[in-house]
Amino acid sequence: MINAIRLKEEFLxxxxxxxxxxxxxxxxxxxxxxxKGMGAGVEADDAGxxxxxxxxxxxxxxxxxxxxxxxxLLSAHMDTVGPAEAIHVVVDGDIIRTDHxxxxxxDDKTGIVAILEAIRVARERSIxxxxxxxxxxxxxxxxxxxxxxxxxxxxxxRRGLVLDVxxxxxxxxxxxxxxRVNVTLHGLAAHAGVxxxxxxxxxxxxxxxxxxxxxGRVDGETTANLGVIQGGLASNIxxxxxxxxxxxxxxxxxxxxxxxAHRRGRFxxxxxxxxxxxxxVHQARADVQVERQYEPLQIGDQAVIVRLVREAARxxxxxxxxxxxxxxxxxxxxxxxxLEVANLACGMREIxxxxxxxxxxxxxxxxxxxxxxxxxxxxx
Ligand SMILES: [Zn+2]
Numbered sequence: 001m002i003n004a005i006r007l008k009e010e011f012l013x014x015x016x017x018x019x020x021x022x023x024x025x026x027x028x029x030x031x032x033x034x035x036k037g038m039g040a041g042v043e044a045d046d047a048g049x050x051x052x053x054x055x056x057x058x059x060x061x062x063x064x065x066x067x068x069x070x071x072x073l074l075s076a077h078m079d080t081v082g083p084a085e086a087i088h089v090v091v092d093g094d095i096i097r098t099d100h101x102x103x104x105x106x107d108d109k110t111g112i113v114a115i116l117e118a119i120r121v122a123r124e125r126s127i128x129x130x131x132x133x134x135x136x137x138x139x140x141x142x143x144x145x146x147x148x149x150x151x152x153x154x155x156x157x158r159r160g161l162v163l164d165v166x167x168x169x170x171x172x173x174x175x176x177x178x179x180r181v182n183v184t185l186h187g188l189a190a191h192a193g194v195x196x197x198x199x200x201x202x203x204x205x206x207x208x209x210x211x212x213x214x215x216g217r218v219d220g221e222t223t224a225n226l227g228v229i230q231g232g233l234a235s236n237i238x239x240x241x242x243x244x245x246x247x248x249x250x251x252x253x254x255x256x257x258x259x260x261a262h263r264r265g266r267f268x269x270x271x272x273x274x275x276x277x278x279x280x281v282h283q284a285r286a287d288v289q290v291e292r293q294y295e296p297l298q299i300g301d302q303a304v305i306v307r308l309v310r311e312a313a314r315x316x317x318x319x320x321x322x323x324x325x326x327x328x329x330x331x332x333x334x335x336x337x338x339l340e341v342a343n344l345a346c347g348m349r350e351i352x353x354x355x356x357x358x359x360x361x362x363x364x365x366x367x368x369x370x371x372x373x374x375x376x377x378x379x380x
């Protein structure tokens with residue numbers, strides 16, 4: 001029932017509109033006009049102003065046609081990672097990619113067009129449905145900032161789907177929580193040739209701490225990374241300061257806290273040193289800042305939304321397995337606010353690279369899954 005030609009044309013139009021995080025205004029204007037043309041009431045919020053962007057999150061409401069049918073949330077994000085100042089799209093039949101000078105932005109415009117086309121067909125064919133609430137967020141790729149600033153109390157839906165995963169016909173029901181861990185090691189500067197024993201070497205402390213640290217894939221549920229390290233002033237000065245920015249993620253909150261404590265302990269142990277100069281003792285110090293970036297997504301296979309999607313897949317002669325991922329999405333934010341949401345794969349491939357590509361047939365299948373889920377939700 002999905003109109004593959006219409007979907008493909010809409011996808012090609014939307015990916016050709018650049019929409020880097022905090023600069024989603026052009027694509028949001030276009031989407032607003034598309035959604036209004038489809039009969040939705042559309043509101044933007046002030047999240048853009050609050051996070052330094054040029055437009056807000058968009059909430060579009062489509063009234064249901066079936067009394068008593070429960071409302072459904074469908075969500076995707078409007079922003080993309082870079083490079084994406086200008087997108088030169090290359091079309092090879094159903095395979096869409098770029099000329100490799102930018103990402104395609106199929107992350108997450110595959111999700112957007114799958115939602116739009118499913119709703120269009122549901123309304124054209126008078127398929128039974130409750131109210132449909134479409135949330136198109138800004139700034140997902142930058143710390144899920146749009147969703148974090150979206151007021152979920154505006155939603156009537158208690159369950160729904162985020163469409164924002166690579167692959168097709170898979171449902172992500174588990175995604176990690178994350179802690180940002182930023183560390184500053186404070187030592188003491190001294191002349192490296194004349195009196196190095198009067199210094200406290202912050203680079204050496206960092207090296208000691210990191211050498212014994214669990215990093216990378218810590219276990220089946222947990223990852224840890226140190227992404228940025230900076231410090232020192234000159235080769236002839238004992239370095240008195242090193243900053244390290246990193247993160248740790250886990251599907252298990254318990255493991256997340258253990259890994260975070262492990263990292264803190266390594267830095268604090270390495271900084272447990274001092275030097276006496278005259279009658280004064282200088283103590284090194286590790287300043288460890290931990291901030292929870294987002295809570296985990298954890299939804300059981302018996303949840304209504306999961307059952308609906310798997311039933312929808314069966315109706316199409318497919319199987320839609322559930323799985324975990326190591327990446328977060330707006331679904332983490334909606335779930336933490338009490339909504340029953342899962343994240344449906346929508347056909348994007350090799351995302352966050354200039355090799356990104358999409359097979360339109362995967363997006364069509366995704367739209368069919370969404371349409372069938374809309375229909376099944378009406379009777380749920
Ligand atoms: Zn995405």
